[in-house]
Amino acid sequence: MTTWVTLALALPLLGFLYxxxxxxxxxxxxxxxAASAAVGASFxxxxxxxxxxxxxxxxxxxxxxxxxxxxxAGSFIAPIAFLVDPLSTVMLLVVTGVGSLIHVYATGYMxxxxxxxxxxxxxxxxxxxxxxxxxxxxxxxxNFVLLMVGWGGVGVCSYFLIAFWFDKPENARAGSKAFIxxxxxxxxxxxxxxxxxxxxxxxxxxxxxxxxxAGQGSGAMTNIALLLLIAAAAKSAQFPLHVWxxxxxxxxxxxxxxxxxxTMVTAGVYLIARTHPIYxxxxxxxxxxxxxGAVTAFFAATIALTxxxxxxxxxxxxxxxxxxxxxxxxxxxxxxxxxxxxxHAFFKAVLFLGAGIxxxxxxxxxxxxxxxxxxxxxxxxxxxxxxxxxxxxxxPLLSGFFSKDEIVSAAFLxxxxxxxxxxxxxxxxxxxxxxxxxxxxxxxxxxxxxxSHTGDHGVAGSMLWPVLLLTVLAVVGGFPYAQFGKFxxxxxxxxxxxxxxxxxxxxxxxxxxxxxxxxxxxxxLWLYAGDRAIPRRLGRSxxxxxxxxxxxxxxxxxxxxxxxxxxxVIALISSGPVDNFLIGGFVSLFPAFARWMGSEFRHTFxxxxxxxxxxxxxxxxxxxxxxxxxxxxx
Amino acid sequence: xxxxxxxxxxLVLSAVLFSIGALGFCIRKNPLVMFMCVEIMLNAANLSxxxxxxHLNVIDGQVIALFIMAIAAAEVVVGLGIIVAIFRLRDSxxxxxxxxxxG
Numbered sequence: 001m002t003t004w005v006t007l008a009l010a011l012p013l014l015g016f017l018y019x020x021x022x023x024x025x026x027x028x029x030x031x032x033x034a035a036s037a038a039v040g041a042s043f044x045x046x047x048x049x050x051x052x053x054x055x056x057x058x059x060x061x062x063x064x065x066x067x068x069x070x071x072x073a074g075s076f077i078a079p080i081a082f083l084v085d086p087l088s089t090v091m092l093l094v095v096t097g098v099g100s101l102i103h104v105y106a107t108g109y110m111x112x113x114x115x116x117x118x119x120x121x122x123x124x125x126x127x128x129x130x131x132x133x134x135x136x137x138x139x140x141x142x143n144f145v146l147l148m149v150g151w152g153g154v155g156v157c158s159y160f161l162i163a164f165w166f167d168k169p170e171n172a173r174a175g176s177k178a179f180i181x182x183x184x185x186x187x188x189x190x191x192x193x194x195x196x197x198x199x200x201x202x203x204x205x206x207x208x209x210x211x212x213x214a215g216q217g218s219g220a221m222t223n224i225a226l227l228l229l230i231a232a233a234a235k236s237a238q239f240p241l242h243v244w245x246x247x248x249x250x251x252x253x254x255x256x257x258x259x260x261x262x263t264m265v266t267a268g269v270y271l272i273a274r275t276h277p278i279y280x281x282x283x284x285x286x287x288x289x290x291x292x293g294a295v296t297a298f299f300a301a302t303i304a305l306t307x308x309x310x311x312x313x314x315x316x317x318x319x320x321x322x323x324x325x326x327x328x329x330x331x332x333x334x335x336x337x338x339x340x341x342x343x344h345a346f347f348k349a350v351l352f353l354g355a356g357i358x359x360x361x362x363x364x365x366x367x368x369x370x371x372x373x374x375x376x377x378x379x380x381x382x383x384x385x386x387x388x389x390x391x392x393x394x395x396p397l398l399s400g401f402f403s404k405d406e407i408v409s410a411a412f413l414x415x416x417x418x419x420x421x422x423x424x425x426x427x428x429x430x431x432x433x434x435x436x437x438x439x440x441x442x443x444x445x446x447x448x449x450x451x452s453h454t455g456d457h458g459v460a461g462s463m464l465w466p467v468l469l470l471t472v473l474a475v476v477g478g479f480p481y482a483q484f485g486k487f488x489x490x491x492x493x494x495x496x497x498x499x500x501x502x503x504x505x506x507x508x509x510x511x512x513x514x515x516x517x518x519x520x521x522x523x524x525l526w527l528y529a530g531d532r533a534i535p536r537r538l539g540r541s542x543x544x545x546x547x548x549x550x551x552x553x554x555x556x557x558x559x560x561x562x563x564x565x566x567x568x569v570i571a572l573i574s575s576g577p578v579d580n581f582l583i584g585g586f587v588s589l590f591p592a593f594a595r596w597m598g599s600e601f602r603h604t605f606x607x608x609x610x611x612x613x614x615x616x617x618x619x620x621x622x623x624x625x626x627x628x629x630x631x632x633x634x
Numbered sequence: 635x636x637x638x639x640x641x642x643x644x645l646v647l648s649a650v651l652f653s654i655g656a657l658g659f660c661i662r663k664n665p666l667v668m669f670m671c672v673e674i675m676l677n678a679a680n681l682s683x684x685x686x687x688x689h690l691n692v693i694d695g696q697v698i699a700l701f702i703m704a705i706a707a708a709e710v711v712v713g714l715g716i717i718v719a720i721f722r723l724r725d726s727x728x729x730x731x732x733x734x735x736x737g
Binding site for chain 1: 656661668
């Protein structure tokens with residue numbers, strides 16, 4: 001087990017080192033192959049780890065692997081150690097499995113139509129591998145401090161990759177925005193760690209959760225949980241810290257698929273599921289998590305209805321689905337959320353990668369109004385995209401249906417849930433169907449806008465096969481819901497947890513959510529597959545409201561006015577009067593003194609006669625003598 | 635044992651010698667004479683050291699006087715070397731002509 005875990009971690013790190021140090025020298029195309037092979041082999045090691053975990057008896061599926069001691073100061077012990085349990089195994093499989101497919105896809109995506117590599121080809125794969133390594137550190141860490149290392153690592157890789165094409169200022173700005181918003185979450189995590197150590201005098205998961213289960217530190221529990229919520233909300237782009245994710249679409253599409261849909265943004269959900277013993281002792285924080293999730297799910301879905309950029313629709317859809325996961329963990333259905341995390345990784349990766357093929361095909365065109373009629377040109381991509389969109393909308397028997405149904409059921413039935421929570425999720429499900437099939441219709445149906453096409457290019461096999469494989473997973477990934485719940489169960493009960501488990505896909509709620517999602521899909525197709533006269537009329541009559549929603553409810557503008565404007569004023573004052581006159585004026589006294597020493601002083605005192613220098617020395621000696629005589633009183 | 639003069643006498647002599655040396659160093663132009671003035675000042679210091687050593691009945695001052703003599707010898711070697719070098723360069727040893735440091 002130790003060997004496999006070490007291999008799973010070390011291979012992406014070695015891939016990163018290879019791409020970063022030798023990638024530009026050996027031949028840049030080799031970087032893509034090496035990076036993909038590293039993550040693929042890491043997935044193999046992850047499978048071995050999963051096999052190793054599943055043969056253990058249920059109560060012993062918690063293996064701690066210590067690589068090295070790291071920070072030790074009194075009772076503060078944070079080693080480089082990894083906790084392999086069902087929860088981290090699931091995350092390990094999702095990250096390396098989806099990650100390796102997206103790596104393969106990226107070897108094709110990062111070329112232009114003539115097969116020329118992108119200028120930063122090896123840099124791209126270096127960061128992608130570093131990201132996978134950081135993410136694995138995040139999900140495998142056995143203490144809060146090492147988790148924070150992975151947390152920061154994925155944040156900085158996300159920044160590097162959003163701003164990957166940094167020669168465009170807006171891409172660099174999008175990267176900075178993501179980094180700054182994530183920094184707010186990092187502060188939350190840091191404070192939570194401080195409070196955890198302050199309360200329990202330890203930082204390892206097992207030790208802390210044991211004390212929590214024993215009823216220790218109940219006074220600090222709500223505060224810890226709320227601080228962790230800030231961290232999770234920033235990483236998982238939940239309202240009101242969601243503003244960075246839509247802009248993060250500035251990065252290359254494989255990055256959007258891997259980091260901003262399948263893995264990194266789910267780290268917040270993982271964090272809450274991992275710290276569920278703390279949350280179960282903080283009902284107020286649980287309610288906050290669920291409310292934030294429900295609000296984000298609904299409002300992101302409404303924004304997705306109005307966007308015209310294909311990637312932004314999928315990005316807002318990601319926000320919405322992350323909202324579902326937050327509701328899940330917020331009502332105590334941790335297993336359902338992790339299940340949705342996994343199925344979402346499958347179908348959202350297909351959506352992003354499919355969108356990437358479309359964008360690649362149209363030489364960078366992302367505006368859906370310039371698309372249309374691509375069904376006949378990209379039939380395979382059309383079907384994959386449509387199936388994944390249906391899975392995203394919760395079409396019955398596709399993967400999204402099972403996982404979403406578990407969350408909706410828990411929202412209704414859990415002791416933490418309510419009819420309002422469940423109802424809002426059902427409403428959001430309907431919206432999901434509408435916006436997903438609006439995107440499908442605008443992109444693939446209707447007449448082709450031939451002027452935007454740059455000619456016929458086949459789709460490279462390296463891009464098509466990962467999409468096909470992920471589509472298969474998006475279709476069948478939901479069936480083993482019962483086995484998945486059973487596998488995850490020990491992780492959620494080991495530290496005295498009481499997870500809500502509603503795994504009943506044939507109940508009345510399941511039927512209701514299936515009907516709602518089919519209705520949503522049907523409405524989406526009816527409105528947009530034809531001549532789109534109704535949505536146009538609707539858009540005209542709703543004018544102002546539609547504009548508000550399209551602008552993301554002006555939240556960006558609000559932050560600009562309330563948070564950024566005062567900072568800009570302070571910056572202006574500091575750079576102008578304070579820096580130029582106050583500090584600058586004082587500093588310029590020193591060169592003025594030096595200049596005086598070099599001109600008047602020099603002409604007066606530097607005569608060049610030895611006698612004058614000697615006389616100065618004697619005068620100085622005499623002064624010192626006089627000083628001592630008067631001072632000491634000899 | 636012959637009764638010797640009290641310590642203040644030696645210190646006054648030392649101060650007088652030092653002043654003569656300092657004044658001579660400042661007003662003479664011949665570097666050799668200036669050297670002699672430096673030696674006078676060093677020996678004035680030596681005299682003080684030895685006088686205090688005897689007054690306080692400790693050996694330290696006498697030891698330091700020996701050091702000063704050694705250093706003075708070394709200093710003369712360096713100084714005479716510089717004077718010879720300057721003479722070769724300029725055919726003159728007037729110190730007022732050596733004034734390239736003038737500002």
